[in-house]
Amino acid sequence: MTVFVSVGALAVSIYGIVERRLTLRKTERVRLTELVDQLTEIDIAESKEQDIEANWFVRRKEVLVQQAVSLLNRSTSRSMTAVEYRLLAIAAEECGYRETADALFKKATTARAGGDLGIQTMYAERSRAMALYRAGRPAEGRAIFERMTREESERSDLERFQLVVTLHFWSQWESPDDAEGRARLEEIAKLAERYTGRITDVGIRGRTELLTDEIAKRSQA
Secondary structure (H helix, E strand, C coil): CCHHHHHHHHHHHHHHHHHHHHHHHHHHHHHHHHHHHHHHHHHHHHHHHHHHHHHHHHHHHHHHHHHHHHHHHCHHHCCHHHHHHHHHHHHHHHHHHHHHHHHHHHHHCCCCCCHHHHHHHHHHHHHHHHHHHHHCCCHHHHHHHHHHCCCCCCHHHHHHHHHHHHHHHHHHCCCCCCCHHHHHHHHHHHHHHHHHHCCCHHHHHHHHHHHHHHHHHHEEE
């Protein structure tokens, strides 16, 4: 009888521990969502308020980013979406936390998408590539752009449009002032033209052609 009571008490105790942990994780997850929402709200406010010192927005973001990273060091991070990781990474970079930002961008490329996995992964990788250029690591950023824009036969029109968007972003980071940069820009322009030519949807193709034209002009500058 004593054994049964002890086993029963142990089971209740274990259940209580598990329940508390689950509740804690849910609370942490809700808090992470709130932090990402607050960072988004700051971005919106920053775009509207011209009279407020820019450093005020950065300082506020820094506090939120630190709180989010602290929570992400716990097991809750498994439930984060690619979009949330990417938004946190962008905010971390703005605050000067480049290593943290790079780690968050990497997680964004493998996290659950909460939507179209291919497109969300592309957004995350594109953002990481540009962050590497800004950090003075162009070779790493370029390698990501090169990997992202390799030709693959099985792509939708929307994916091809996003590839041209990626090429457009990439072209902004290559300089036409030296032979190496001009050669890269010419190759980027050729890729953009190739992908655009394979888009069948008239509306998507029209938007893509505008980007392709801008890339071509930069390659000829």
